[in-house]
Amino acid sequence: MKGLPSLRQLQYLVAIADTGHFGRAAQRCFVTQSTLSAGLKELETTLGAMLIERDRRTAALTVVGAEIVVRARRLLAEAADLVDVARGLAEPLSGPLRIGIIPTIGPYLLPSLLPQLRARYPALQPFLVEDQTARLIERLSAGALDVAVLALPYDLPRLTTLPVLEDPFVVAAPEGHALLRQQTVSPDSLAGATLLLLADGHCLRQHALSACGLGRSATGQAVEATSLSTLIHMVDSGLGVTLLPMLAVRAGALRGTRIATRPLAGPDASRTIGLAWRASSAQAQSYRLLGDVIHAACPA
Template identity: 40%
Template sequence: MTLSQLDYIVAVDTYRHFATAAEACHVTQPTLSMQIQKLEDELGIKVFDRSKQPVVPTETGQSILVQARDVLRAARRIPEIVSESKEDFKGDFRVGIIPTLAPYLLPYFIGEFIGKYPAVSVHIQELVTEQVIEKLRNGLIDVGLVVTPLDEDGITEIPLFQEPFVAYAAESNPMLSKSTVSPTDLLSDGLWLLTEGHCFRTQVMNLCGADRHANGKTTLRYETGSLETLIKLIDKQDGFTLLPYLATLDMDAVRQSRLRPFDAPAPVREVSLVMHRSFLKRHLINAFKQDILANLPSELAGTVKRGAVLNVR
């Protein structure tokens, strides 16, 4: 049994396709298939059920793959320890970030981070939370920036800050007649939401009670995958939505006038770094964390107090 063989079976499990796995491992498909067959012969079991498409692990294979991932992480940790001892930050750094954070948080710190560590190649992907978790488990990204708590087995969470929600309404909406709003104000018709799969949609629905309307009407009016689209639709049409605080900081004066804060305690979302429990690149992830915290808007600095405020799930 070799580390390369373990790498091959993990790649096949990740991509569920032998040709794609071979390409990811930079070997030919016959080489990958031969080495996996050799490992299966040595173990006396089948790791994969090749009769199904896409290929899937056998029951025993699933247990072997869990152990294989742990072995590979442990092996990759050894050169990382040496690199950290030399304070030598280099290599790929793969980050997954949810779309309702990416355009609003990244500009505050990513330029400084890249400038500090020019030998690090940063790869950033916009992913919904489920994709972040899946890619962390499969070792396809090193760290995620998501809203927590997740309560996912094997996933470590490092809270960074609490971000308040604010209401955004069309100029003609009655909500703008108030200086602050409460969750009960959100039960009126006209709520605009992100599409399914976005955790921000779930948080807004939980806060607004979008599955129950006082008059028996639905509050769901339109769905989109972009906060900016929601804002533009409300500007031109009617209705309201909720926005995370960071999404409001670059608004012009007209749009700022259409924002309303919540009564205290304001609902918030907790933004965290997440990684696999046996995560690699620990020093680099810590440096990433420090640069985020050092460059946050002053209103968000030092706001991590899990459980001290209303947390929208």
């Protein structure tokens, strides 16, 4: 009978590939470095190929190792889904759940969401990871996350998505700004304003540009910030105007500032908050229940 690698050995290999270092990989896997090294050696013996080129400081994948890592990630994700089958059938939204969430949603949703999750599903153990959309998708596809809370639309190949709620955009400007004379601001009215946006890589940037009818490469007077809180401070200092999601405004993001808001007009004047998970996951029922709680945690 052909010898097969263990899932633990594959976890060691993936950890080394992610960190490029035996010591950090061992810390990630909660084992000693000697245990990890021995497990990798057993894996190489089983497969009959060298997977890692070793030196004193780094650990680099061989050509064979890089191919094995791709397949190892897939096997580990499917193994995690297998566990989810049993757990989901026994009791939905129970046990550990690794949730990814983007920075323009997390701080404004979690304070109301987490208490409701604890009240409705006390057996759930959520583990939260905040990161930009592209990196969350990568971790989700690799099996390092179970589900992600994202802003849609976004290109999500091989993932299942569930729209949960609409999050309208508002125009945020310093008190006394000319735009605030309008009850509802049209995208055309922003043409002469200094528009403050998040830096490239944040999906909110592209959603805001779409709401204004601008393309990804639009520059003009656009100024970039690294976070939503920085964006708000820039507006409060009179550096320009911006578009903010209503979720952030209702969560108190403008508290203590001299910023006023007006609704943005137009067919694209909102983003959709939704969930994404691997199409192969057996926890779809649990994720739909999570979507219900998110919907309930946000005011209409």
